[in-house]
Amino acid sequence: MKDSLRNGSLRNGSLRNGSLWNGSLWLAWRQQRVLVGAGAALLAAAAAIAVYSRSGMLDALHSGLFDHCGTGPLYCTRPDTGLPVLLDTDPLKYLGMSNIALPVLIGVFWGAPLLGRDRELGTHRMVLAQGISRGQWFASRIALAAATTVAVSGLLAGVLAWWWRPAADRSYGLFWYDNTALSGSGPRVVAAALFGLAAGTLLGLLARRVLAAMGLTLLVTGATTLLLEWSHRTRLLVSPHTYVSAGSVPKPPMGEKWSTGHYGLITASGRHDDVLNCPFPSGAELRECMAQHGYVARFYEANPVGDYWTFQWTDTAVLGGLALLLTAVTVLLLRRRI
Incomplete structure (x- = not known):
């Protein structure tokens, strides 16, 4: 780290000669390029698996095996054996679980060291001594990390939605209220990833050691993820609808509810x-x-199925609001901690 500062920005004079902001961005890129590459590799792997598995899913759907199946939660069975017929949605669920875990991973491995590593090693003092303000030092790092987080998480959520669509809300596929679909797709994935980054960044600033910050980030982001999953099951934030039917006739099928x-x-x-x-x-x-x-x-x-978007935007508002709040607290604490 210190060598890169001496042999890079300081030697070239980019931090001294009127290009402070560009020099700070360049240094942020130098420090985070491995993580940016890891995010790109993860996205490429997920997209390749999705293309391959979705192709197999479409082949199965076009085979005619599922033509007699209706919508609804009841299993569709083979006419000859009575055994249920199901698509192989396990790889799709694995991607959904990965998207749910994304804020934890980003918070621990990106957010916690973002400021914490420089603070632990003391290398931030060399940067600030060249005329870079605390605000520029923080903004250059968080801007690159946040932009990459939004791009990777948004594309991963889009990959899952594209892969899931042919089998969405079918007895042989994956229903919208499955936690891997509800929490692993949509705008809440992006908001959750930004929350993980913000939480890790703040804890990295507060903790004396990066490893301690990573442990605290794991606890905070993991607990928040589990709490939101619990709120879905209990309908804490999105109330259910009450459906009434006469007892004299069979009630209408529940369908996708x-x-x-x-x-x-x-x-x-x-x-x-x-x-x-x-x-x-x-x-x-x-x-x-x-x-x-x-x-x-x-x-x-x-x-009802329309509540998918109610859950999505509620989670997005909660997680996005927390991300903004934690980022604001980080900015306020910069002068005291750096």
Whole structure:
């Protein structure tokens, strides 16, 4: 690091002779080019796997094996054996899991050392001594890291969406509410990646050692990721819809809705009771039980397929807001810590 400063920017005079900002960007590139290359390699590998696997998926769909399958969560079975027929979506799910883990990886391996490495080694003093301000030193590093993060995460989310589309919301494919699809695609992937970068950068500035910052970043980003997954399952941030049907006829199929698992019965006064009070399918027994207990309808709670975007934009707002807040705190602390 010190040699690169002496033999590069300082020797060429780029930090001294009227090109301070360009010199700072050049130094940021020198320090981060391996990580930029790793991100490009990851993206290229994901795209190659997606092209290959999606081609096989389309071949299977065009074979006619799935022509009799309808939409909905119920398994589609082979007419001759009764066994379920499924597409091989495991590689697609692996990409989704990688996208979910992206903020943790970016935060630990990019964000934490971004300022922390220079601070630990003391090499930032050599840069600041050449006339570079703290703001320029920080901005050049965060600009390159953030631009690469947005590009890589956005393209990875796009690759997953393109790969997923032929099998989206089908019994033989992958439903929108599967965590690898819901959290591994869309704009929330970009916001989550930026949050990981911001969290790692702040902790790298605060911690005395880069390894300590990496450990703290792992805990913070991992806990935030798990907390958001929990909020999806509990519908903490996106409330489910209540669907009502008469007990005298079969209820409409749920289709692509994401059920909360909360079913029940409704009295004339509007009270909601547990479905086990009348645990019968539609028919005479159910009608008799409902009449005996004064129930007038059934209900269940679920999120419709349109709520995919509600989840996406809610997560994006939360994670993007956290990323902006953590970045602002980092800027405010620069003078005290550097």
